[in-house]
Amino acid sequence: MNCKQSNKEIDPIRDGLLSVRALNCCRRLGINSINELEEYVKFNDLYNIRNCGQKTVLELNDASVRYAHYNMVPENKTSLEVLNKKNDCIPITSCDDKSSETLFVIPSHIRVQVVNIFDSCVLVSNDDIKDCFLHKYHDVNRFLSICFSEIASFFKFVDKLSVDNILSSWDLGLDILHKIKLCISVNFRNRKYNQTINYFRNRINILIKNIELHYRDNKISLLFSRLDPDAVELVKSEYNRLKSEISRSARYILAMNNIDYKNIIKICEYTIPNLLQFSSCVVITAMEIRKTFSSYEQYIYNCIYLKPEQIKQLLLLKYFPFLDEVLALEITKFYEKNGYYPFFRLLYLYFQTSDYRNDTICNKAKGITYPIMSYADISYEFGIGKERVRQIVSRYKIRRFPIEITQNYNQNNYPFLAEDYNSIQNIYDLINESEFNSIDTQFTCDSLIGILSFCKEVSIVEYNNQKIVVNSQILSSFDLKSALADIFKTISAKTTEDVLLPMNIFINKYTLDSSIDASRITSILTFFLTDILGVELDYNNNLVLKQNSIDIESELVKILEKNGQPMSFDDLVYKLDSLYSTRDKFTKGYIRTIIINSNLIASIGKTSTYSLYKWNVCNLTIRELIHQILSDSDSPLSLDEIVSILKIKGRNTNKKNISTSIKSADKYNFIRLGSGLYGLSTKQYSDS
Structure with a gap:
């Protein structure tokens, strides 16, 4: 009671409790009390006052709402009657139509309540939402005119505004409409102009239902319109990840009801009873779907505010989970520079970080990041049969790996795929410089051969200790190995005079598919004859066989x-x-x-x-000989001692080559001990 008594004595205009600008506006109009302000507001629009801006209007309306009802004088019926005669209604007009077609009218005696609701709701909002909302709706007349003109107009805001502010503005607009509806139902049920008021209330009801009906669809459209194209891929990837975590029955529900990465947002907002309306959906499945996708909408919000470089990095980590942030940054820079992902480096890193047994077995057999191992050694290491190892390796194809790794493996990005043949060394130099340049890695020619062995576009032909990458189409149309063997047999035969032998003899004999261009076969056969076999050709592509009487x-x-x-x-x-x-x-x-x-x-x-x-000279490799030497020795050996023993066995090498061989031979269990000595991790050595 004391509070009420003290509030009755408060008059913000008389006591100077308002801002200087608000008080000056009141004095300019001759208003000296809150009651006089309330009377003025009933018949006039505060926005028409000179030097009275939006914030000042909101301040005066707030003061009117908060204090006027304490000191309200009896209603001046004469003034209201005069108002009704002068302006019986306030028209709400179409904002889109230049002719300002009147949609319907609001009775003047409820206009004050509508204005107060509008101003008070906007006033309690934070500054960002207030600016966003008032930028579009200057006053309640414009707000209602825009809303009633077209339902889509309610959801349209300028693109420069943030998503959060737009969504909050939608909620604010709905809140205003709900309060106007409630105000009409409570205060104007039995008043004059009842038919007009009821019509206005019905229009408000229909408007609210339409807004709520289209709210989710417009929300989805707004969110995805603000996403970067790469961020959309990121959202799709997250949706697929969450989808893979739910049960088969839940995935079936999503498929049956055409739920995708966009409209799953609606599902997240539905209650359990609403979800049960979907075909074949039960309570447990509905709860599972809601729980799994509960964080999905927030994930989309976060993606909207990501920078382009952050999106690319996160997308890369989604595509290639075997990368860390440092490697992802390097791969992103490569993509920005070249326009595609580095196929060879990604596949190399895939095998380097894979802990899946089948991947490791294939890795060791192909020698991608490990030295090549025989099927027998792999069989012994993993305790499985050699035939099983062979099955695992044979089933690995390029399509097995993540599609994002392989989708850029084409002739535009790797021109050597369009060539009929190329040396493995040329390709290695090209790949090592472009994808592994200045990077501390053990990528070798053997690693390159291991990766190329997965690629159906090319095949590797080894002849005279040289490895040549040949187009697979040519090898499927021409029996190159048989042709070379026949040519070698021919040129090795003893002759007593020089002979010219047409190359077409071998081309026609070993061509398997006549549809292939003969010039391509001629080109690759010429390369093997001149660069590998050392055969001389004349200008007509005839083999020049010199007199050969020497064996x-x-x-x-x-x-x-x-x-x-x-x-x-x-x-x-x-x-x-x-x-x-x-x-x-x-x-x-x-x-x-x-x-x-x-x-x-x-x-x-x-x-x-x-x-x-x-x-009967031992034909072991250098690594195998080093392993044999260290196995036979009871104590670790220095590099000089290993070099000396290798010379006795007929192998001339040096300490640098031996050190390199030991470092790159993981399967032999080499270890480096103190004082430059080397041994095997499987052996026990004395402390001395």
Whole structure:
């Protein structure tokens, strides 16, 4: 009661409790009390007062609502009657029609209540929402005119406004309409102009229902209109991730009711009874769907305010979960520079970080990030049969990997795919420079071969210790290996005079599909003949077979027997040239082909060192020999000691090569001990 008594004595205009601008506006109109202000508001619009802006109008309306009812004098019936005669109604007109067509009228004696509701609701909103709302609706007349003109007009705001402010403005507009409806129902049920008031109330009811009916659809449209195209992909990816977490029955419900990444937002806002109206949906499934997608809408909000570089990085982590943030940033920079994702590096990283057993088995068999292992070694390591290892490896195709890795693997991004042939070294230099440049990695030619082995566009042909990448279409249309074997047999035959042999003989003989362009086969066969076999061709593509009365294989065997120990390829060629330089000149490719196809000369390891089969020289690789040496030794050895033992076994190498071999051979269990000594992790050494 004391509070009420004290409130009755408060007059913000008389006591100077308003801002200076508000008080000046009142004094300019001759208003000295809150009651006089209330009387003025009934018959006049405060927006028409000079120097009275939106904030001042809101302040005066707020003061009128808060204080006037304490000191309200009896209603001046004469003044109201005069008002009704002068202005019986206030028209609400169409904002879109230039002729300002009158949609309907609001009785003047409820206008004050509507204005007060509008101003008081806007006043209690925060500044951002207030500015957003008043930017579109200057007053209650404009608000109602826009709403009643077209339902879509209610949802239209300028694009520069934030999503949060627009959604809050929609909620504010709905709140105003609900309060106007309530005010009419409570205060004007039995008043004069009852028919007009009822019509206005019915229009408000219909408007509210239409807004609520279209609210969710417009909300979805607003959210996705503000998303960057890359962010839409991010949202789709998140939807698919959440969808994969629900049960099969829940996914069936979504499919049956055509629910996608957009309208799932509606489902999240539905109550359980509403969800049960969907076909075949039960309570448990409805609860599962709501719970799983409860954070989905907030995820979309977050995506709207992400920067483009953040979107690309998050999208990359969605596509390639095996990346960390640092690698994702590097891949993003590569994409921005080149316009595609680095296929070879991504596949390399995929195998490098994969902990799935099948991936690891295929990785070791193909030698992508590990040294190549035999099926027997893999079988022993994983405790499975060799046939099972072979099955796992054979089932791996390029389509098995994430589609985002492989979708940019095409001729535009990798021109060598359009070529009929290319050397593995050329491709390695190209890929290593573009995708692995200045990056600390163990990516090697073997890694490249392992990755290319998955690609159906190309195949790898090894001949004379050279690996050539050949277009798969050519190999399917031409039996290249049989043609080369036939050509080698022909050029190795002894002749007493020079012979010209047309290349078309071999092309016609070994062509499997006549639809392929013969010039492509001629091009690749020419490369193998000249660059690998060392055969001379004339301008008509005839093989020029020189007089050959020397048995090259026998001469090489004699050279090795005379030397008494294995020799390098260069030494063999030098010795052969020194014996017959005055009569014949032999190309290295031709000599290498003879050695590879010989049944008398054996290659040692993977190097260009050769011996005779009858010597029974160990043909292990350098790594295998190092592993054998350390296995036979009871104590760790230094690099100098390993080099000395290898020389005894006929292998000439140096400490740098041995150190590199040890570092890149994970399967042999090499370890580095103190004082520059090396041993095996599987052996126990004394502390001394």
